Structure formats: structure tokens, C-alpha cells
Amino acid sequence: MPNFFTDNHDLLNKFETLDLREIVALCENQYSQADEFPDAPHNYEDAMENYRKILEITGDIAGNYIAPRAASVDEEGAVFQDGKVTYAKGTREALDMLSKAELMGMIIPREYGGLNFPNTIYMMATEIISRADASMMNIFGLQDIGKTIAQFANATQKQEFLPDFATGKYTGAMALTEPDAGSDLQAVKLHAYQDEKGNWFLRGVKRFITNGNGEVLLVLARTEAGSKDARGLSMLACYGDETIKIRRIEHKLGIHGSPTCELQFNDTPAQLIGERRFGLLKYVIYLMNRARVGVSAQSIGIMQAAYEEALKYAKAREQFGKAIYNLPVISNMLIDMKVTIEAYRTLFYNACLWLDRKEFYELEVEKAKLAKKPNPEMNEKFKEANRVLTVLTPISKYLLSEASNKVTYDSMQIHGGTGYMKEFSIERLYRDARITNIYEGTSQMQIVGAAGSVINDALANYFNMWEMKQYKGTLTNLVESLKEIRVLFEESLRYVKEKKDVSYQDIASKDLVDMYSSIYVGYLLLDEANEDQRKIFIARRYVLDALAKARKAQETIKSELYSDVIHSESILL
Amino acid sequence: MSYNSIVLVKQVPDTANISGQVMKDDGTVNRAKLPAIFNFEDRVALEFALQIKDRFGGKVTAITMGPPRASDILRECLYMGADDAYLISDRKFAGADTLATSYVLSEAIKKIGNYDLIFGGRQAIDGDTAQVGPQTAEKLHIPQITYAQEIISLENGKVRIRRKIEGGYEILESPLPALITVIKDAADPRPFKARRVMAYKNAKTLMELEKLTESNSLLYIDQLVNEYTTKNLYIRTLTMDELQLDAARCGVHGSPTKVHKVESVVLSSSGHQAIPPTKEGMSKLIDELMHDHILG
Numbered sequence: 001m002p003n004f005f006t007d008n009h010d011l012l013n014k015f016e017t018l019d020l021r022e023i024v025a026l027c028e029n030q031y032s033q034a035d036e037f038p039d040a041p042h043n044y045e046d047a048m049e050n051y052r053k054i055l056e057i058t059g060d061i062a063g064n065y066i067a068p069r070a071a072s073v074d075e076e077g078a079v080f081q082d083g084k085v086t087y088a089k090g091t092r093e094a095l096d097m098l099s100k101a102e103l104m105g106m107i108i109p110r111e112y113g114g115l116n117f118p119n120t121i122y123m124m125a126t127e128i129i130s131r132a133d134a135s136m137m138n139i140f141g142l143q144d145i146g147k148t149i150a151q152f153a154n155a156t157q158k159q160e161f162l163p164d165f166a167t168g169k170y171t172g173a174m175a176l177t178e179p180d181a182g183s184d185l186q187a188v189k190l191h192a193y194q195d196e197k198g199n200w201f202l203r204g205v206k207r208f209i210t211n212g213n214g215e216v217l218l219v220l221a222r223t224e225a226g227s228k229d230a231r232g233l234s235m236l237a238c239y240g241d242e243t244i245k246i247r248r249i250e251h252k253l254g255i256h257g258s259p260t261c262e263l264q265f266n267d268t269p270a271q272l273i274g275e276r277r278f279g280l281l282k283y284v285i286y287l288m289n290r291a292r293v294g295v296s297a298q299s300i301g302i303m304q305a306a307y308e309e310a311l312k313y314a315k316a317r318e319q320f321g322k323a324i325y326n327l328p329v330i331s332n333m334l335i336d337m338k339v340t341i342e343a344y345r346t347l348f349y350n351a352c353l354w355l356d357r358k359e360f361y362e363l364e365v366e367k368a369k370l371a372k373k374p375n376p377e378m379n380e381k382f383k384e385a386n387r388v389l390t391v392l393t394p395i396s397k398y399l400l401s402e403a404s405n406k407v408t409y410d411s412m413q414i415h416g417g418t419g420y421m422k423e424f425s426i427e428r429l430y431r432d433a434r435i436t437n438i439y440e441g442t443s444q445m446q447i448v449g450a451a452g453s454v455i456n457d458a459l460a461n462y463f464n465m466w467e468m469k470q471y472k473g474t475l476t477n478l479v480e481s482l483k484e485i486r487v488l489f490e491e492s493l494r495y496v497k498e499k500k501d502v503s504y505q506d507i508a509s510k511d512l513v514d515m516y517s518s519i520y521v522g523y524l525l526l527d528e529a530n531e532d533q534r535k536i537f538i539a540r541r542y543v544l545d546a547l548a549k550a551r552k553a554q555e556t557i558k559s560e561l562y563s564d565v566i567h568s569e570s571i572l573l
Numbered sequence: 574m575s576y577n578s579i580v581l582v583k584q585v586p587d588t589a590n591i592s593g594q595v596m597k598d599d600g601t602v603n604r605a606k607l608p609a610i611f612n613f614e615d616r617v618a619l620e621f622a623l624q625i626k627d628r629f630g631g632k633v634t635a636i637t638m639g640p641p642r643a644s645d646i647l648r649e650c651l652y653m654g655a656d657d658a659y660l661i662s663d664r665k666f667a668g669a670d671t672l673a674t675s676y677v678l679s680e681a682i683k684k685i686g687n688y689d690l691i692f693g694g695r696q697a698i699d700g701d702t703a704q705v706g707p708q709t710a711e712k713l714h715i716p717q718i719t720y721a722q723e724i725i726s727l728e729n730g731k732v733r734i735r736r737k738i739e740g741g742y743e744i745l746e747s748p749l750p751a752l753i754t755v756i757k758d759a760a761d762p763r764p765f766k767a768r769r770v771m772a773y774k775n776a777k778t779l780m781e782l783e784k785l786t787e788s789n790s791l792l793y794i795d796q797l798v799n800e801y802t803t804k805n806l807y808i809r810t811l812t813m814d815e816l817q818l819d820a821a822r823c824g825v826h827g828s829p830t831k832v833h834k835v836e837s838v839v840l841s842s843s844g845h846q847a848i849p850p851t852k853e854g855m856s857k858l859i860d861e862l863m864h865d866h867i868l869g
Contacts (some may be wrong), residue, residue, distance in 0.1 A: 038772035038805065050771045057765050102767035115767055 004067070004128045005059025008304065009520045010342050012122065014349050015052065017531075020120060023353070024048070026360035026547030027118045037110055040510065051121045057101055058125045066094045066132035070257075073133055074428050078259035080249040085213035094136055098129075099168025104140070107147045112158060113166035119290075119359065120352040123297045130301025134432035135257030137301065138210050141294040145172025145218055148287045149237065152274040161216055161237065173214040173240070174287055175206040175263060182208075183445055185220065185280055186230045192221035200236055200272055203264040208250065210439075212261025214356045215240050218287065219270065219277050234279035238270035289389075292397040293355055296348050299404035299436045300341065306404075306411035306429045307337045310477070313415050313424070330414060335541065337407050342535075343542045344400050346528060347521045351392040358385035391458050394441070394449035395517045401437035408433040451509040454516045455493065466523040471530055478529075478543045482522045485547055488554040489515040495558055507562040511553035518546035576727065576749075578622035579682055581693035581706065582615040582635050582650060584643040588698050603665075607659035611646040614694025616762040618755045622692050623654045623763065625727065632656045634685060638666060638677055641780035647808050651773040652765035659685065660778045663813040668825030671700070675708035676822045681811055682713060690732065691752040695720060703754070710752035717752040718745050722759050777801055779810035 005011065025031070031047075033040035042048035069090030076088040087095070098104055106122045108114025122143070125343045130137040134493050146165035150158060164170040181187040190204030202221055206212070217238050224232035238244075250260040274283055311334060324330045361382035368375035408430040412419040420424045437443045453459075463486060471479055477570035489512065496508045525539035556562075564571065586595075586607035594606050622633045635650035637643050638661040647658035661681045669677065682691065691710070696703035705718070711719035718734045722742060725733040733746045737756055777785075779794075782801065786792040801807035813823060821827060848854045862868040 016656065039768040041771070049774065053770050053774060054767050059766065061764060097764055100766070101764035106767075117770075 001060075002063035002067070003056065003059040004062040004131050005055045005124075005338035007059075007063070008128075010345055011127065013532075014345060015055065015124065017528075018120065018349060018353065020044075020048070020118060020353070020356075023120070023356040026364065027116065027337055027356070030128055033110060033116075040110060040116075040537075051117065054103070054106075054115065054117075055121065055124055055128070058103060058128050061094075061097055061101060061103075062128045062132035065097050066090075066129065068137055069094060070136075072430065073135060073257040074254075075256075077256035078249060080259070081247065083246055085246060085249060085261065087259070088257050090133075091136065091139070093394055094133070095139060095168065095171075097350060098140065100169075102199075104143060104171075105146065105162075106167030107143055107150075108162055108166045109150055112150070112162035114150075117482050118356045119293070120349060120356055123293065123349070123352045125483045126294055126297035127301045127304070130298040131305045132301075133257060134302050134429070135255040136296055137294070137298045138255060138258035141291070141298070142174075142211055142214065144287060144294060145174060145214075145216065146170075146291045147290065148218060148283065149273065151286065152235075152283055152514040153237070155236065157271060157273065165216070168217040173209055173211045173217045174284075174291070175209050175217050175219040175290075176206045176284060177214065178205060179207050183441065183482050185284065186228075186233075188220050188222060188233055188280070190221045191225075192218065192219075192223045192234065192236055192270065193225075200270045201438070202236060202238060202268040202270050204265055205247075206263045206265070208439075209261045209263055210258055212263045213240060213246060213259055217244075217263075218283075219265070220284050221270075223272075224448075230280040231277050233281075233284075234276045235283040236279075237273050238265075238268050238272035241268070241491035243268040244326075246440060252435070254428070254434055259484040262440050288440065289393050289498065290355075292393050292446075293352065295436055295440045296351070296396045299400040299433070300345055300348055302429055302433045302436070303337075303341050303344075303404045303407040306408040306426060306433070307334075307341055309424065309426050309429070310334060310337065310414040313419075317416075324414070333410050333414060337410055339538050339541045340407055342538045343521055343525055344396075344403050346524045347392075347517075348396050348400060349395045350524055351389070354385055354389045354392055358382065358389045361385055371380030387453075387458060388462075391450055391453040392520075394446035394525075395513065395520075397441065398437070398446035398450070398513070399442045400516060400523075402432040402443055403434075404436050446514050447509050448506075450513050454509070454513050455497075457493075458515070459520055463519060463523070466526070469524055475526055475529055475536065475539070478522070478526055478539055481543050481547045482519055482526070485515055485522070485550040486521050488550045489519065492554045492557045501563075503565055504562055507565065508557050511557055515546075515550045518542075518550065522546055532552045574728075576625055576689040577631075577687055578625060578634070578680075578690045578692055579685060579688045580615070580619045580622045580633060580635045580650070581678060581691065581709070582619065582637045582646055582653070582696045583612045583645045583694075584609050584637065584639050585612045585697050585699040586610075602811035604776065609642065609645065611649055612694055612697045612699075613762075614755060614757050615646075616694075617757055617760050618692040618694050618753075618775070619650055619653055619655065620760045620762040621721075621724065621753070621755055622690070623759070625690065626654070629727065631689070634659065634688075636661060636678070636681060636685070637721065638662065638669075638674060638681070640667075641778065644778045644808060647778070648773055648776055649765065651776060652770045653763055653764065654769065657809070658776075659809045659811055660780075661811045662778070662780065663823075665813050665820060666809060666824045668828060669823065670830035671702050671704040671708055672829060673690045673823055673827035675705050675712055675826075676827060677816070677818065678705065678709050679712035680816050680818055682709070684816060689749045691715075691750065692752045693752070695754045695756050706752060707756040713750075713752070715750050715752055716747040717754070718747055719754045721753045721755045773806065776806045776808050778808040779812075782807075 021044050025043055028041060031042055034042045041050055073088040073090040078088060079086045086299060106117045106125060110116040126137055126141055128138045146162055149161050176185055178188055190206060192200055192202050194200055194362035202219055217240055219236050220233055221236055222232050223234040233370060245264040247262040249262055314330055315323050317324050361378055364378045365382050412426045412430050415424055417428050418424060493512060496505050522543045525542055528536040529539040587610045590608060595603055626633050633655045634657040635647060635655040636659040637647060641662055644660055647660055650658050661677060666677060693706040707717055718736055718738045721734045722737050723735040725735055730749050731746055732749060732751055735742050735744050781798045783794055786794050798807055848858050
């Protein structure tokens with residue numbers, strides 16, 4: 001009877017140590033619903049008890065119901081026949097169970113039947129579900145569609161859509177990508193037009209749409225005829241009715257349970273969500289940033305599963321007269337995996353906290369505006385949270401998805417030849433992990449997204465603060481290491497800036513982002529190690545490794561390694 | 574037409590997760606060393622009742638007889654969707670066998686009243702007797718159908734049930750009210766519902782409220798019961814006095830069953846014999862099996 005919440009000591013530790021006091025108070029509007037709804041919390045402790053209980057239920061369903069079905073879901077996959085998509089049996093059963101447990105509307109406001117949870121808790125649930133079956137996360141995680149509607153739609157639209165999202169009757173999809181608009185969404189062509197009464201309709205094609213067979217779709221469409229850029233795009237909601245023809249679903253390497261659809265919209269009736277022309281600039285950016293956080297949660301869930309498999313196998317497999325777990329080379333690999341997972345889980349939940357801050361501060365700012373009582377202090381807090389999140393969202397997505405690939409790779413390596421076979425689940429995890437650093441923006445795009453802030457040293461205040469802080473015992477040595485990484489980063493950055501060579505800077509961005517993020521993660525780990533003896537191991541290995549890598553990165557940049565790209569035509573024959 | 578159901582549930586030791594020190598030297602179970610869980614077949618019984626509520630409407634009431642800590646499973650009944658829950662608890666109920674238990678349960682059911690159906694699991698995993706359901710039906714003078722797999726229909730004051738029998742199934746019809754015991758694969762119990770968990774996590778029985786008053790002299794039990802009742806968080810608690818029971822029929826005094834001795838039986842073979850695949854061989858085998866009362 002594994003419970004994927006209570007059996008995960010590190011996730012439990014995060015749950016217990018994260019200080020959500022301010023967030024929960026805002027999320028619960030100072031606990032003002034307690035008299036109106038029996039499930040609304042009375043205070044912070046009450047809310048945390050709620051979250052714990054619901055995560056326990058999630059962990060129970062994930063461990064005992066979803067995980068045992070993951071292999072058959074992968075084998076069977078979502079099926080496309082006669083224009084219809086059918087989920088694998090295990091997917092249907094799991095969705096049914098999650099709906100009955102009322103877990104499909106975790107972040108939908110309570111008045112629409114949702115649980116009204118902060119993002120951080122929802123992301124913990126997402127990690128737990130992803131560990132059980134990565135492909136289930138692609139449907140579970142689409143609760144973000146409901147959240148986006150809750151955030152930007154008008155009252156009538158919210159009433160129309162949200163209650164059915166909350167019960168799990170509706171699943172969603174975000175229809176953004178087109179054959180010629182992938183990473184470059186400004187190029188979206190799908191046409192939205194109005195009839196004489198002002199009703200909207202959609203016409204055109206979308207591709208690679210996760211859960212495109214969902215009941216409600218949020219579509220990025222060109223409402224301004226003749227426009228070419230992002231300012232001509234709006235976001236519309238429509239039902240997945242018969243006017244949408246599903247042309248095919250993709251045959252993918254992994255996440256087989258999640259159907260990836262090509263959709264043809266044939267004058268599909270739709271409703272404008274929010275304001276015209278802000279489709280990409282405001283709403284889709286909001287949705288995509290959330291989706292990136294979701295994929296980070298998926299990445300960590302897959303990593304956790306891969307680590308568990310490796311550990312179990314290493315303890316059971318005997319060679320040379322002992323379990324391979326006892327071979328230093330193997331235990332060293334396992335430690336690397338564990339340190340990676342714990343370090344990035346720390347980064348991830350820190351990013352989630354900033355996401356919650358940003359969203360709830362923003363709501364407060366808007367409330368103050370409506371009440372004509374400006375709140376400059378909250379305004380500043382919102383701006384700061386937004387600034388930090390602008391760095392942390394792409395950095396987490398980049399680091400966690402890459403790490404998910406590395407950890408599943410190493411886990412398969414520990415399994416040896418057996419791991420390459422279908423009998424063990426590691427080959428599935430390995431395939432499932434592969435998409436995480438591709439979709440919702442490739443790692444290369446995440447680096448571009450983070451680079452601006454990194455070059456502007458956006459987290460400098462935090463680094464300065466940490467450098468002034470007193471750490472216990474040997475941790476002070478690690479602080480010195482982090483200071484050294486910072487110097488290496490600054491030297492590298494100066495070098496790159498002085499070159500004034502845009503392509504060199506683009507290529508070096510990866511090294512710069514790597515160095516910069518390792519300082520941030522390093523200090524988060526030192527903070528944990530300061531309170532928890534065991535975490536010293538995690539901090540030590542992470543920081544020493546980061547320092548070695550930073551030295552190499554700095555040398556790479558200064559050695560002009562990348563200047564041969566101008567000769568690419570001669571090299572790439 | 575709606576139907577009201579009462580569901581008999583029991584908290585049992587988790588016999589699937591037995592560790593050391595579970596058996597005392599005298600052969601009785603050391604319950605403190607065993608995690609307590611919701612008897613699975615009773616969860617299936619609750620699922621049956623909830624499905625009837627989903628289809629026809631009506632009320633589902635869960636009741637358990639047990640020690641104060643059995644309130645855990647009553648909260649779990651509320652999490653799954655039960656409208657009401659009763660704890661039937663009294664020190665004088667301790668040591669009850671199936672006869673005493675079914676006496677107390679039947680009296681409690683009479684007091685609660687207003688039911689069309691009573692559901693219970695086929696048996697509990699601790700005693701494995703499968704007697705409490707049938708005995709309760711007998712004491713209430715209502716029909717019973719055991720080993721139910723499926724409710725085929727419920728109409729015109731009659732329930733039609735498919736029940737498992739050796740080698741197959743049979744379909745029985747019974748007038749209402751009736752008592753039905755269900756087997757474990759009859760239905761998948763629904764999960765706890767998130768919003769109900771949050772709403773009912775602080776639901777408390779009389780004993781739990783009494784505990785609160787012990788640690789805080791400013792609290793009075795009647796006040797607390799009222800307060801919890803108003804908030805819909807009081808798990809109604811029935812004691813022996815409240816049920817006006819005959820003490821001689823309750824607990825250890827009302828239980829003719831006495832455990833003489835518990836021993837661990839290990840079956841082992843002491844040898845084997847070859848039987849030739851001939852007519853004579855086969856008839857010799859059959860004779861021997863009949864002689865040992867394995868056949869016939």
C-alpha cells in the first residue's frame with residue numbers, strides 16, 4: 001500500500017517546512033469563507049491540516065490506483081478511431097477516481113465547487129500524480145485551463161465553465177501551436193471572426209494539442225484581420241463539439257496515455273475570454289508560465305519514480321557476491337540522483353512559492369485598484385515577486401526537465417541490460433522524461449527566457465543577503481564556494497559583454513544561466529542545511545559540484561571555445 | 574421513490590500488516606500493536622448504500638459498535654458520503670461475541686429506525702465469522718440476503734439481488750426492509766471526497782468531546798454537544814443506558830462464545846503415495862478420499 005505522499009520523506013519535509021502563512025491567508029481571503037462553506041478553513045493550521053489530508057488522499061490514489069495502471073496505459077495508449085479519441089482504460093479509471101475524490105478542481109475557487117488551494121499544494125499533488133503515471137499529469141495538470149478561466153473570464157463565463165471543471169466532468173486543452181507557429185507563437189494564423197450579432201467563430205488548424213479531445217478548449221486565435229504579430233491575437237474558449245474535427249493523434253515516444261491531437265476548427269462557436277489583442281501578451285503567457293511550472297512538477301515526479309526503481313533494483317540485484325547497491329560506483333550514482341532530486345525539489349517549491357506570491361499579490365493590487373484605495377506596498381511586493389518569478393520559472397523548467405532526463409538515464413544504467421527491456425518500468429520513465437525538456441518551450445527557449453534577467457543580475461539582492469548571513473559550522477566553507485561561483489559568473493559575464501558579439505552571448509547564455517542558478521539553488525540548500533543536519537550532505541555535494549562546473553564554464557567562455565560558430569558552414573559538412 | 578439505508582461498519586486490526594508482538598502469550602490479540610483499519614467489505618457495503626442514494630435518493634447512516642477510537646472509520650464514512658454516523662460504545666459492550674454484538678446492533682437500529690435497507694460486509698477480517706449480519710436480521714425479524722454481488726433492481730418495495738454461491742450465483746428477491754451482506758469484489762468503494770474530508774475532519778463523538786472537557790475546565794459537555802450538533806459535526810453516540818439494554822445480554826456477560834485456546838496450525842505432509850493412472854488406482858483414491866470425508 002504505497003502512499004506517494006507519505007512515503008516521500010523529502011516531499012513531506014517540504015510540506016512541513018514551507019511557510020505558506022501569508023499565501024494561505026490571501027488565498028483564503030483572511031479566512032472569510034469559513035462560516036459560509038463547511039470545507040473552508042478557519043485559520044492557517046486548519047488549512048494546512050486540510051492540505052495534508054488531501055495530499056494523503058492524492059498519494060493513496062497515485063500509489064495504489066494510478067501507478068499499478070501506468071504500464072497498461074503506456075502499452076494501450078490513447079486510441080484514435082473514426083474521428084474519436086478514446087483514453088486507455090487505465091486513464092479512464094484513474095480520471096474517474098480522481099474526479100470522485102474531487103481532486104480535479106484543486107485550484108478552482110470554492111464558490112464554483114473547487115478546493116481553492118494555493119498553487120504550491122496543487123503542484124505537490126501534480127508531482128505525486130506524475131510519479132505514478134507521467135501521462136496522467138497531462139490531463140490532471142490541465143486544471144490550469146479552469147484556473148485561467150477563473151482568472152480572466154467574466155462572471156457569466158465562470159459560472160458556465162468552472163463548476164464542471166471542478167467536478168472533473170470537463171477536461172481542458174490549450175490550443176496554441178500550429179504547423180508554422182511553435183516556439184514562435186506570434187505567427188499564429190487560426191482565424192477568429194464575428195457574425196453580425198457579434199458571436200465569435202473559429203476557423204483553422206492547430207497541431208500538437210495535448211488533450212485536444214477535451215471538453216473545453218482555450219484557443220489562441222487571430223481576431224484582428226490583417227495583423228501579423230502578437231497584438232492581433234486573442235484568447236477564446238470553445239467546446240470540443242462536432243465542429244472541431246480531430247484529424248489525427250500523434251504516435252509518440254512516451255506519455256502514451258496523453259492524446260496529442262491535430263484539430264481542424266470548422267466555424268466553431270467560441271467566446272472571447274478577457275480583452276481582445278491580449279491573447280498572447282497576457283493570457284497565454286500566464287497559462288504557459290503555469291504550464292511550465294506544471295512540467296517542472298512532472299519532471300520531478302518522473303525523477304522520483306526513476307530513483308525509487310534504481311534504488312530498489314540496486315538493493316535486489318546481486319553481482320560479485322553482493323547487492324550492487326554496495327558497489328561504490330553504484331551507490332555514488334544513486335547519491336548523485338538523490339542530491340539532484342532534492343536540490344531541484346527545493347528550487348521547485350521555492351519557485352512555486354513565488355508563483356503564489358505573484359498571483360495573490362496581483363489579486364490584492366487589483367482589488368485595491370477597484371476599491372480606489374491604492375496599496376503601494378502591495379504593488380511593490382507584486383513587482384518584486386513578478387521579477388523573481390520571471391527568472392525562476394524558466395530556470396526551474398530548464399533544470400528540472402534536463403535533470404529528469406539525466407536521472408532516468410542513470411536509473412536505466414543501474415538496471416543494466418534488464419532496464420532496456422520492457423519488463424521494468426524504467427524504460428517507460430526514460431521515454432516519458434524525454435518530452436519534458438521539449439514541450440512548453442524547449443530548454444533552449446527557457447535559457448533565452450532566463451538570460452535577460454541573469455545578465456541583469458536580477459537576484460543580486462538575494463545573493464547579497466545570503467552572503468551576509470551566518471551559517472553553522474562547515475557550511476561557511478560552502479558559502480565561500482558559492483561566493484567563488486559568483487565571482488566566476490561575474491567575470492564570465494563581463495567577458496561576454498565586452499565582446500559585444502550577439503551570437504557568442506547567445507551561446508554562452510547556457511553557461512551563464514547554469515552558474516547563476518547554481519548560486520541560487522546553493523543558498524536555498526544552505527538555508528535548509530542550517531536547520532536540518534542531513535541536508536548538509538545534499539548541500540555539500542551540490543555546491544562542490546556546482547563550483548567545479550562553474551570553473552569549467554568560466555574557462556570555456558574565456559577560451560573562446562564558441563567563436564568557431566562563424567565557421568559553421570565549413571564545419572557542418 | 575427514495576430509500577434509506579443503514580450500514581454496519583467495523584474497525585478491525587489490519588491483519589495484512591502483522592508485525593511481532595501481535596499475539597499475547599495467552600493467545601489473545603494485542604490490539605494496541607495492530608494498526609486499525611476500516612473493514613474492507615464494510616466499505617463495499619457503504620458503497621452499495623451510496624450507489625442507491627445516488628440513484629434513488631434517501632439517506633445513508635453508518636453505525637459501528639466499538640471502542641471510542643472506532644470513530645475514525647465513522648469519519649471515513651462521512652468522507653465517502655454517509656449523511657449520518659453513530660458510534661455505539663460502552664465499556665460494558667467489551668468482549669462481545671456475535672450474539673451480544675447483534676443484540677446491541679439490532680437495538681440501536683430499532684432506535685434509529687426509518688430504514689428500508691441494512692447493508693454490511695460479508696464478514697470482518699478479525700473474527701471471520703460472517704454471523705453478525707444474519708443474527709442482526711434475525712433479531713429485527715427481517716429477511717436477509719448474504720454474499721450479495723449486485724443489486725439487480727429495487728422497485729415496488731422489493732429488492733432483487735444477485736448473490737454468490739458455490740460454483741455460480743443465484744438471484745433472490747426480498748421485500749423491504751431487508752438486510753444484505755456484500756462480498757469484497759461487489760463494488761469498488763469510492764475514494765474519500767476532498768470537500769467532505771475538509772468539512773468533517775473535526776467531527777467528534779461524545780467520548781471525544783468528553784476528552785476536550787477533561788483538558789479544559791471551561792468547557793461543558795452539553796454545551797459542546799450542542800455546538801457540534803449545530804455545526805453538523807457531532808457523531809451521535811449511543812451508550813448502554815441510552816439504548817436501555819439488558820446488561821446480561823451485552824458484552825462478555827452476553828457472550829456464550831469462549832475462546833478455549835489459540836494455536837498456530839501448520840499443515841505439512843508426512844509422505845506421499847503413488848497412484849497408478851488406472852481404473853483401480855482411481856477408485857482406490859476415491860475410496861480413500863471418501864473415508865477421510867474429503868469427498869462425499
